Amino acid sequence: MASYGIAHLDDIEETDDGRCPFRPVRHHFGITTFGATAWTGKNAGDRVLNEHDEKDEFDELYLVLSGTARFELDGDSVRARPGTFVHVPPGVMRTAFAEEPGTTILAVGGGREGEPYRPGGWEIWSGLRPLMEAGRHEELVARALPLLDDEPQYPELIYNVACCEALLGRTGDALEHLRRAVDLLPEVRAFARGDEDLAALRGEPAFIELIGE
Numbered sequence: 248m249a250s251y252g253i254a255h256l257d258d259i260e261e262t263d264d265g266r267c268p269f270r271p272v273r274h275h276f277g278i279t280t281f282g283a284t285a286w287t288g289k290n291a292g293d294r295v296l297n298e299h300d301e302k303d304e305f306d307e308l309y310l311v312l313s314g315t316a317r318f319e320l321d322g323d324s325v326r327a328r329p330g331t332f333v334h335v336p337p338g339v340m341r342t343a344f345a346e347e348p349g350t351t352i353l354a355v356g357g358g359r360e361g362e363p364y365r366p367g368g369w370e371i372w373s374g375l376r377p378l379m380e381a382g383r384h385e386e387l388v389a390r391a392l393p394l395l396d397d398e399p400q401y402p403e404l405i406y407n408v409a410c411c412e413a414l415l416g417r418t419g420d421a422l423e424h425l426r427r428a429v430d431l432l433p434e435v436r437a438f439a440r441g442d443e444d445l446a447a448l449r450g451e452p453a454f455i456e457l458i459g460e
Contacts, residue, residue: 252276256285256312256351264373267297271370272353281364282356285312288345295352298342307356309333309343314350318343365432368401375407384411402432410444421445422453429457
């Protein structure tokens with residue numbers, strides 16, 4: 248018999264990386280076929296969705312669960328009450344603000360057209376990002392290592408651990424994790440080529456072979 252999952256919004260732990268607080272719905276259920284995240288503005292005027300346009304990536308569908316949201320879509324302002332869906336295709340700059348305390352928006356997205364969705368694990372990395380920005384690389388690696396063998400394995404988390412290890416001078420560990428990230432998500436090579444966090448690895452033959460420099 249197939250298993251299923253049930254959770255109230257409050258059952259999913261909220262993550263706050265210093266930008267917009269969110270609940271990682273997709274990760275909570277272990278979903279690997281589409282993305283789903285709930286974003287909440289605790290106070291009126293709070294930004295609920297970070298400004299972005301997804302470039303040529305994928306469509307996003309938003310559903311206002313509670314409160315009232317004001318979406319800004321390529322310069323247009325749209326007021327959305329609970330039960331309102333907002334569909335935004337790639338290339339459209341979007342953000343949203345809470346007009347009432349506790350405004351919550353569910354965001355759902357998939358992969359590029361014709362390609363399977365592959366979770367990068369940004370939800371898990373997001374909670375560790377402040378440590379990276381503060382230069383607390385030892386602490387970040389210590390907290391991240393127990394997460395690296397979880398299923399599914401997330402290339403974004405593994406890649407950023409490799410960056411921290413490179414900054415700490417742990418060349419062997421950094422190359423091993425970078426290789427794992429590339430195996431999971433080959434597009435990582437493009438980031439690695441210009442990432443200054445990996446500068447210490449650039450002269451390594453293994454890095455050159457892996458990244459193509």
